[in-house]
Amino acid sequence: MSQYSKYHLVDLLRERIEKHQNKTALRYAANEAGDISWQKLGQRVEKLALALLGAGVETQEKVAIFSRNMPEWTIADLAILWCRGVSVPVYSTNTAGQTAYILRDAGVKLVFVGEQAQLDSILGVSKDYPELERVIVLDTCVDLRGCDKACYLDDFVANQDADAQRDELNKRLSATSLDDLLTLIYTSGTTGEPKGVMLDYRNVAAAFKLHDSRLTLTEDDVSLCFLPLSHVFERAWTYYTLYRGATNVYMRDPGAIKDVLLSVRPTVMCAVPRIFEKIHAAILAKVEQAKPVQKKIFRWALKVGGKNFALQQQGRRPGAALRLSMAIADKLVFSKLRAGLGGRMRFMPCGGARLESDIDLFFQSIGTNIKIGYGLSETTATISCYDEQFRLGTCGTPLPSVQMRIGAESEIQVKADTIMRGYLNKPEATAEAFTEDGWFRTGDAGYIDDDGNVVMTERLKDLMKTSGGKYIAPQVVEGALVRDHFVEQVAIVADARNYVSALIVPAFESLEEYAHSIGMKFESRMDLIRNSQIQEMFHKRLGELQGELARFEQVKKFTLLPREFSLELGEITPTLKLRRKVIMERFHKEIDAMYHKA
Numbered sequence: 001m002s003q004y005s006k007y008h009l010v011d012l013l014r015e016r017i018e019k020h021q022n023k024t025a026l027r028y029a030a031n032e033a034g035d036i037s038w039q040k041l042g043q044r045v046e047k048l049a050l051a052l053l054g055a056g057v058e059t060q061e062k063v064a065i066f067s068r069n070m071p072e073w074t075i076a077d078l079a080i081l082w083c084r085g086v087s088v089p090v091y092s093t094n095t096a097g098q099t100a101y102i103l104r105d106a107g108v109k110l111v112f113v114g115e116q117a118q119l120d121s122i123l124g125v126s127k128d129y130p131e132l133e134r135v136i137v138l139d140t141c142v143d144l145r146g147c148d149k150a151c152y153l154d155d156f157v158a159n160q161d162a163d164a165q166r167d168e169l170n171k172r173l174s175a176t177s178l179d180d181l182l183t184l185i186y187t188s189g190t191t192g193e194p195k196g197v198m199l200d201y202r203n204v205a206a207a208f209k210l211h212d213s214r215l216t217l218t219e220d221d222v223s224l225c226f227l228p229l230s231h232v233f234e235r236a237w238t239y240y241t242l243y244r245g246a247t248n249v250y251m252r253d254p255g256a257i258k259d260v261l262l263s264v265r266p267t268v269m270c271a272v273p274r275i276f277e278k279i280h281a282a283i284l285a286k287v288e289q290a291k292p293v294q295k296k297i298f299r300w301a302l303k304v305g306g307k308n309f310a311l312q313q314q315g316r317r318p319g320a321a322l323r324l325s326m327a328i329a330d331k332l333v334f335s336k337l338r339a340g341l342g343g344r345m346r347f348m349p350c351g352g353a354r355l356e357s358d359i360d361l362f363f364q365s366i367g368t369n370i371k372i373g374y375g376l377s378e379t380t381a382t383i384s385c386y387d388e389q390f391r392l393g394t395c396g397t398p399l400p401s402v403q404m405r406i407g408a409e410s411e412i413q414v415k416a417d418t419i420m421r422g423y424l425n426k427p428e429a430t431a432e433a434f435t436e437d438g439w440f441r442t443g444d445a446g447y448i449d450d451d452g453n454v455v456m457t458e459r460l461k462d463l464m465k466t467s468g469g470k471y472i473a474p475q476v477v478e479g480a481l482v483r484d485h486f487v488e489q490v491a492i493v494a495d496a497r498n499y500v501s502a503l504i505v506p507a508f509e510s511l512e513e514y515a516h517s518i519g520m521k522f523e524s525r526m527d528l529i530r531n532s533q534i535q536e537m538f539h540k541r542l543g544e545l546q547g548e549l550a551r552f553e554q555v556k557k558f559t560l561l562p563r564e565f566s567l568e569l570g571e572i573t574p575t576l577k578l579r580r581k582v583i584m585e586r587f588h589k590e591i592d593a594m595y596h597k598a
Contacts (some may be wrong), residue, residue, distance in 0.1 A: 002178060002202075003209070004178055004202055004205035004206055004209065004417070005178070006199055006204060007178050007204075007205030007206075007208045007209055008170045008177075008178060009081065009182065009201055009204050009205070009239060010078075010081050010082060010176050010535075011175065011176060011302045012208075012243050012519070013078065013242055013243065014042070014173075016038060016242065016243070016245055017038045017039065017041060017042035018042075019038075019245075020026055020037075020038035020039075020245055021037065021038055021039045021306075022037050022038070022039060023038055023219070023245070023247075024036070024037055024038075024247045025037060025038040025040075025041045025242065025247065025248070026041060026071040026074060026075075026247070026248055026249075026250065027071075027222075027247055027248070027249040027250070027264075028070070028071060028249075028250060029249050029250055029251035029252075029256075029260045029263070029264055030222070030251065030256075030260075033071075036071055040473070041075070041078075043076045044075050044273040045075055045079050045082055045380060046079075046082065046159050046169070046219065047154070047162060048076065048079035048156075048157055049078075049079040049080075049082035049083050049169055050156045050160065050162040050165045050166065050169055050440075051159075051160035051162070051165075051253070052079055052080065052083050052085065052110075052560060053083055053165040053168050053169055053172075053357070054161060054164065054165050055110065055134060055160065056085075056158035057083050057110065057154075058085075059083075059084045059085070059172065060084060060085065060086055060180065060181055061085050061086065061109070062106040062107055062108050062184065063080045063085050063086070063088065063108065063109075063110050063112070063158070064087075064090055064103060064106065064110070064111040065077060065080075065087060065088070065089050065090065065111070065229075065230075066090040066092065066111055066112065066113045066118045066122065067091075067092055067093075067112060067113060067114025067115065067118055067123075067138055068092040068114050068115065068228075068252045068253075069225050069226075069228065069229050069234075069251060070114060070137040070138060070139075070250050070251055070252055071250050072114075072139075072153060073112075073114070073138070073229050073250070074229070074238060074242075074248070074250075076112045076136075076138065076153075077089075077229075078497070081182065083162060083169070083172060084172045084174065084176070084180060085182060086181045086182065086184060087182075087183050088102065088106045088108060088185075088186075088196075088236070089183070089184070089185065089186075089229060089230035089235065090102055090103075090111075090186070090230060091228060091230045091231075091574040092114060092115075092117070092118055092228065092230070092574075093567045093568065093574050094121070094514045094574075095121070095568075096121045096124045096125050096432055097514065098124070098194070099121055099125055100125045100128065100129055101130075101193065101194065102186050102194065103125065103132065104129065104131075105130055105186075105196055105424060106184055106196060106424065107131070108131075108274070109131055109132060109133045109134070110132075110133060110134040110135075110136070110137060111132065111134070111135055111136070112136045112137075112153075113135055113136070113137055113138065113272075114137075114138050114139055114143075114252075115138075115139050115141075115142060115252075116139075116141075116142050116143065119135065119142050119143075119144070119145070119147075119150065120145070121136060123135075123145060123147055123150075124519075126147075126149065126592075128230065132149065133149065134149055134150075134151075134156075135147065135150040135151075136150075136151060136152075136153055136156045136377065137150055137151065137152050137153065138153050140152050140153075140154070140322060141336040142390035143164075145367050147287070150208065150273040151418075158408065158472065158545045165362070167250050167415060168397070168410055170557065172285070174593070176201070176204040176489045177201065177467065178200065178201045179200060179201070179202065179204060180200060180201050180456055181198055181200050181234060181421070182199055182200055182201050182203070182204055183199050183235075184196040184197065184198060184199075184424055185197045185199065185230075185232050185235070185308060185377045187377055195324075195376045195423040195424075195426055195429055196421055196423060196425070196426075197232075197378050197423060197548055198418050198420055198421040198423065198424055199232075199377075199380055199420055199421070199422075200421055201299050202330075202417060203380045203417065203418050203419070203420065203421075204236070204239060204380060204587075205495075206338045206380070206417035206418045207236060207240070207380045207381065207382070208239075208243055208402065209268065210382075210399040210400060210402065210416075211240055211382070211399070211400055211419065213399065213400045214385060214387060214399055215347075215371075215398075215426070217240065217244040217268065218243065218244065218246065219244070219245035219246060220267075220283055221241070221244070221246035221247070221267045221268050221346070222246065222247045222249060222265070222266045222267050222268070222344075223238075223246055223247070223248050223249065223266060223267070223268045223269060223270075223337060224238070224249050224251065224260065224261070224264055224266035224268075224269040225238060225248050225250045225251065225269050226251060226254060226257060226260075226269055226270065226271065227248060227271070227272065228407050228495070228574055228575070230294070231377075231574065232375075232380065232381045233270055233349075233352060233375075233377075233381050233382075233575075234270055234352060236380055236381040236411075237270045237381070238351065240563050241268075246268075249264050249266065251264075257275075258340075261340065261341055261342045262340075262342060262516065264342065265343060265344045266342055266344065266345065267344050267345060267346045268345070268346055268349075269345065269349055270294060270348070270349045270350070270351075270389035271348050271350050271370075272347070272350065272351070272352040272353060272576065273350060273352065273353045273354065273355035273356075273359075274353070274482075274576055275358075276350070276359055276363060276370065277354060277355075277356075277359060277483060278480050280339070280359045280362055280363075280462070280483070281483065281484065281485030281487075281507070281510075282485060284485055285485040285510055289449055292363055295335065297332055298333055301329035301332060301333035302330045302333075302362070302365055302366075304322070304325045304326055305326070305329060305362065305365030305366055305367070306365045307322060307335065307446050308322060308365070308412040309325050309364045309365050312389075313389050313390070313391075314389075314400050315389060325559065327493065329347065329413070330367065333366070334366040334580050337366050337368075338366060338367060338368060341368065344370075346366060346369065347369040347371050348368065348369065348370050348371065349370070349371045349373055349385070350370050350371065350372050350383075350587030351373045351374060351375060351382065351385075351574055352371065352397075352521075352576075352577075353479075353576075353577070354456065354475050354476070354479050355370070355372060355479075356479050356480070356483055357392040357393040357485070359483065360372065360392050360393075361392055362391075370386075371385050371386045371396075372385065372386050372390075372394070372395055372396060373386070373395060374395035374396070374456055377420075377442060378419065378420045378433065378442075379414060379416065379419055379420070379440070379442075380400070380416050380418040380420070381418075383398060383399055383402045383404075383416055383418060384396050384397060384398045384399060384404070384454045385397075385399070385415060390453070391449070391451065391453050393455065394449065394453035394454060394455050394457055395453070395454040395455065396452055396453060397451075397452045397454065397455065398452070398454065399416075399435065401417070401589070402414065402415075402416040402418070403409055403415040403416065403461070404448060404454060405439065405448075406446070406447055406448060407439070407441070407597035409445060410443065410445040410446060410447060410457070411442065411443070411445055411460060411509070412438040412442045412443055412444045412445070412446045412454065412456065413435060413441055413442065414439065414440045414442060415438065415439055415440070416440075416583070419440045420440075440488070442461050443459060443461060443506050444456050444457075444458070444459055444460065445458050445459075445460050445463075445473075457473060457476070458474075458475055458476065459474030459475070462474055462475065464492075464493075464494040464495040465494075465495060465496070466494050466495075466496070466497060466498060466499070466500070466552065467497060467498045468552070469499060470552045470553075472492070472494040472500060472552075472553055474491075474492045474494070474554070474580075476549070477490075477492050477500065477502075477546075477549060477551070477553055477554075477555065478491070478492055478502075480545050480546055480548070480549055481502065481542065481545055481546075481555070483545065484541055485504075485507060486506055486507055486510050486537075486538070486541065487504060487506065487507060488505045488506060488507040488564060489505040489564055489565050490502055490503070490504050490505070491503045491565070491578050491583050492555065493581065493594070495590050497556070497595060498595075499556040500552075500553060500554060500555050500556060501555060501556060501557045501559075501591065501594040501595070502542075502555040502557075502559075503558070503561055503583065503587055503590060503591070504538070504558050504559065504560050504561065505536075505560075505561050505563070505565065506528075506529065506560055506561075507529075508525060511528060511534070512528065515528060515531075515534070515536075518533070520533060525562040525563075525564075526562050529561070529562060534560070535560070538558065538560065539558075542555055542558065556592040557584070558594075559587075559590045559593070559594060561587070561589075565583060569582075569586070570582050571583050571586065
């Protein structure tokens with residue numbers, strides 16, 4: 001018997017439904033509808049699965065979900081899995097062209113869509129994709145535009161003969177296999193066209209077992225589903241949350257995170273480093289405006305918190321004096337800062353990019369347990385993360401039974417039962433993703449320290465080489481700059497150039513406050529960023545921020561941009577990674593101006 005036989009996702013969730021009954025499984029963050037109990041979840045998933053069978057969904061057929069986060073996303077996902085189908089998530093912000101590519105590559109005939117934007121995009125795609133047979137709309141507020149292929153979720157379920165499909169559903173549920181394909185997750189495509197990562201039930205089962213050895217998630221936990229479910233991180237975490245019997249709370253609009261944290265008060269939540277960078281910058285900006293005595297208390301408290309954290313990492317208990325100081329620091333400072341995250345957060349898995357050690361230390365010192373991890377879509381998300389004791393600046397240690405080694409060009413290579421089956425329809429890309437002796441090539445450079453901690457230094461494909469032959473890891477430089485509360489986004493330029501420059505998107509709310517505070521007059525963002533005082537202020541701050549960078553890594557010239565890099569324009573991915581090629585092409589005039597020789 002396989003070591004993962006008891007971890008089949010569908011079997012596990014059916015057990016949870018039977019066990020928990022009236023306990024809340026799914027919740028709407030915005031209170032647009034009532035909570036969904038485990039019993040109701042089971043009923044809704046079963047009815048939809050029967051309807052999918054009635055619509056002709058075959059075993060291992062690909063069905064797409066094109067929507068922002070909502071409980072119906074997960075209900076659709078689980079119904080597909082109940083049928084032994086394969087769910088194919090599509091980022092809600094994808095363009096029509098990106099969506100069409102995924103539907104064609106996966107051979108999708110039926111798609112769930114969330115809101116008006118996704119339906120309108122699908123209607124544009126369907127004209128050139130006659131293979132698309134059905135569009136099921138999750139939100140009843142959507143105008144179907146008279147499309148004969150489209151219907152609302154409730155109508156789709158009501159119009160199928162459930163009884164006629166019950167035997168077939170029971171047959172498929174009794175034939176669940178770890179070898180079945182579970183999902184296709186398309187990479188966000190920072191370079192080239194996206195690839196469909198094939199993950200099976202064995203991959204997810206292995207991930208469950210590995211996470212059980214490192215994390216403690218209970219039936220009393222409340223997880224906020226904040227990152228896009230179309231990405232492997234939130235998707236795998238949602239599966240894990242439900243497997244552990246916790247409550248999953250869904251928010252559609254990531255921009256509403258501040259208010260949702262205060263109303264939901266989650267105990268766990270997946271996050272990306274940018275969230276912590278922005279919170280950290282906002283806190284420091286407030287401290288700058290505080291009275292001298294408040295600044296002094298804040299700095300004292302951080303020092304106390306840092307000492308306490310250092311002792312924890314050594315496995316030592318703080319003395320009576322430090323415990324008293326921590327109690328005072330917590331009451332005066334830390335508890336108020338944690339209240340911004342809802343006040344109940346036990347831990348926050350974090351991945352997707354590098355988090356600077358000083359920001360990590362700040363949150364650990366105030367009692368916010370960030371669990372930095374490392375993983376990819378191809379590894380079913382996390383394969384290393386912080387344990388109870390950990391080293392800042394690392395991605396923790398590999399999860400049990402995950403093997404890691406450092407290959408050519410310092411590439412991190414992995415062997416684990418969570419590694420994908422391959423890329424759909426791309427045998428050459430699949431072959432390139434593995435070494436001759438079967439190790440998965442992550443494409444990330446790094447090293448493993450003497451204590452077994454994984455340190456990711458840069459994406460190999462992102463490395464830039466200056467005209468002087470120096471290699472620049474852009475994430476390192478950008479990470480140093482976005483710590484500043486006046487900086488929202490940064491894209492550095494260095495490839496084949498004789499020095500490093502940067503395109504900087506200011507944090508305009510903070511910048512406008514600063515401008516008003518010094519009596520500066522401006523009529524537009526362009527006026528603001530062209531002002532000599534603002535230029536000089538950024539020049540000075542960049543000098544301070546780059547103190548720990550080597551001279552050849554430091555930004556010599558910069559251009560302030562009047563708008564953020566855009567998801568809609570293809571300048572960033574849905575997971576907020578820069579699409580450097582697009583940015584370099586779109587802002588080539590600004591870049592050339594920084595290298596123009598008078």
